[in-house]
Amino acid sequence: MSASESQFRGPSTKVRQRHLSNRAIVNLFIWPTLLLLIAMNVFPLFYSLYLGFTNYSAITRQAPVWVAFQNFSNILNDKNLWGYFATTGRYALLSVSLQTLVGFLLAMLVREKFKGGGILTTLILIPMMISPVVVGLFWKLMYNPTFGFFNALLGFSDPSKAPDWLASRFAGQPMPGLALWAVVIADVWMWAPFVMLLVLSGLKAIPEYLYEAAAVDRASSWFQFWRITLPQVAPLLMIAVLFRTIEAFKSFDLVMGMTGGGPGVQTELISVDLYRIAFLGQFRTGPASALAYIILIIIIAISNLYIKYLNKSKGEG
Amino acid sequence: MSTIELRQVEKKFGDLHAVKPLDLTIQDGEFIVLLGPSGCGKTTTLRMISGLETVSGGTIWLNGRNVTWLHPSARDIAFVFQFYALYPHLTARQNIAFPLQAQGEARETIEKRVDEVVKLLRIEHVLKAHPGQLSGGDQQRVALARALVRRPAAFLMDEPLGALDADFRESMRSEIKRLHVLQHATTVYVTHDQIEAMAMGDRIVVMSAAEIQQIGSPSEVYNDPSNLFVARFIGSPGMNLVKGKYADGIVKMSGLDNNYAVPQAWKGALKKGLADGGEVIVGFRPEAAQINDRGNLVGKVYASEMQGSSAVLHLTINENEIIHIRTDRLIPFPLDTLVHFDINPQMARFFNPKTEAALKPEVTQ
């Protein structure tokens, strides 16, 4: 078979091609991405930092006025704001721990394969793929004290004796914190399957022969769980916890769909408050930027942990 | 006394017959090897003995006790896995001590026994490490120590050397055998490596396609294979098997006009044992053939292999059949030269091509 009969179009050796050096390729491939990211992320960060030191308001036509650290000190002295941080922290704690627990239990339940298990698993993964604001809306409907399904499913047939979740009332009496729990429940609903998926993948990786050796050695079920199952799954759980904690601090869409921060300020997460300061009412851009920076630092700290942990587990894995 | 008896033990996975009903008696203190290619059922059989696999039929007896439905931990056996199966989050020492702890032994007893086996296996230096930090050989030694520490009635080993480097495998082989002799323990050892089996076993159980093909000592399975499978599987290279037609004391081998005069002892058996047309397979080991310029048989050189003090000569007998002859003649054998040889009459064997079974010589006494 001569070269001309070959169906395979091999490289052209006739014409000496000008081809890009490796260096050029790398540059060509990476720089557009990097430039975009820098322009849209780094630059705004610096600009935002600058704004944090001013009292600029986006709706006025006045130029920004330098106020040095005033915004920052206002924030740090604002009790309300600390309250919002606390709310966000509480939300993150409750949500992440419940997600992890439920997800883990789900994984232990689903562990053995059975027919249709794949479909079922896929079905309960749908919640995390839906737009969070839409999820917030579903749950808002479900939580409605008059015609929502949630109370009905729990067995409350008389609305006057039932909890009004999003208004933090129970049988007519105020029950503070209920609304936050309502949001937590919705968040757990969305993300517990994610934890389940994560844990399942870890469980799959445990070799069967470890359990068999334990069987021969007459190891107790507790030992098997503690010494074989858990150590294998723990790194993945850590990833889930860190990842979801970061996301919980950033949480915005879900709450906006469900409560908008209410009732009162019971579900006023820090990102919601930021939105309110910057884009509603007086558009206090300067102070908002300062607050944004503080939030940023907190999240960077947590993210650092996450990345470090990722790399460590990748190294071992 | 730690005898193991398998009575009509079989295993089915759905429709798949992984182990056809088999009978096996293992003597006290014996080192028996289950040998065969992947999928032959040897590992499944071992796992049924251990209790890690349930039986689909038959019974298993350990020291006269019916252990068929007993949990593995109640059978007084130790199992050594191919991939060591050491608990990753315990140190080597904790791994070894573990079975005794699970049994509730006293602290001093545990310490004493652990020290004993550690010394026996010479792993003092790895005790504090975690399995992930150890080499394959050390891990396997720790796994062996863990098995030994309980002094069980029987040791069951599932290809324990399979995951080790070649050089390690040889030294571990002799260690395991040495341990066996010192402990007088009944050992059932599974492997696909026939060299290993021949080196270590008191008896070898050759298995293929879910059935036992032959049970015998290494020399028995080597010199008197009971069928074609065993003849091919045992020995490297395997036994030479040449097709031919038998008539009146002569086997005509196709190609190169070879007429092989059958040894006297076999003539009657061949007449009786073969179908019409007299198709037969002649079997002989590479050592059983001798190069002899006046030999009655001839072949054409296909390739030759120098193996140090001896050489293996590959000859074509006809178009498709290549036989291997071991010789200590180290002169060069150019390709395509004709070489004459003889088959040692004591070491010739014959097989029925249809049944694949070996023919037995008549005992003329």
Place this chain on the structure above:
Amino acid sequence: MTTFEEVGPRLPVVEPTRVDKVHPRAKWGKSIRVILTLIVTFIMLIPVVVMVLTAFKSRADIVTPPPKVFFHPTLEGFLYLFTDRSVFSPANLAEAQANPGDLNYWQKLALSTGQKINGPSDYVGRLKNSVIIAGTSTILSVILGLFAAYAFSRFKIAGKDDLLFFILSTRMLPGVVVTIPLFLLYRLLGWNDTHVGMIILYTVFNLSFSVWLLKGFIDEIPIEYEEAALVDGYTRLQAFFRIVLPQAVNGIAATTVFCLIFAWNEYAFALMLTSETARTAPPSIATMLGSGGLEWSAIAAGSLGFLIPVAIVTFALREYLLRGVTFGAVRK
């Protein structure tokens, strides 16, 4: 079934550690698991089921307690979602009902609720925006991400780990933090409430994700194929297009779908940086107002439009889900 010969004392069976070992009794354990899993799955899906049901309920059915499971389905919700209507005055209503004339299904439906269709609602336009913005930005972010991922995967780059970390970190920022300066920047550039502005934003938003995910996929393609190609005389670029790309198709498809979903679902940026022209669907859905508060059937109908593609996609991508949601950090 063979019968077992039992000779000798039967010793007590120790509790098995593997459910399917030893005793037939163990089979029950498995059935319990199956039932439990079904129950849990059902519970988990209730909100979705509720939402789907609500999309087909009439206004009355939704707001009257107790919540109904059985009802007369109607397409009212979709009517409210997609059309702009006005209420008939009582006089005109009577007249319209008396002379139905040649009305199509939707008009008849509107009539039954005492309304007249004026034309398509804003939502239709918002949906279009969503499609355009999500679609374009996805294409851009996947293409750019692909090139960058290849470079990161195959070449030694100074500070590669730091660069990758930087790319990942951009996704870690809370959206609100970045929006404030972006809002001002866009205002300066005239990009507020424009398709261009949103497309660029979403492209960048998804870029860090697509780079990480695609790099993971490309890492899994053995480099030997390209090396063989180089030896055969291909240039690096040719090897990339002819060899790496075809093998990465699965990964590219998965990444594309993930990017699409994230862009489609995105709410915060859309809320803050758009108002009319370029507003996408998510912010619109949340504020569908009817005569007595939130128009739940319309909201549900709109949410259904979000749910269905997601369900299809989740099923199609089920093997990649874990990888996708953790930015490629976890691979089963």
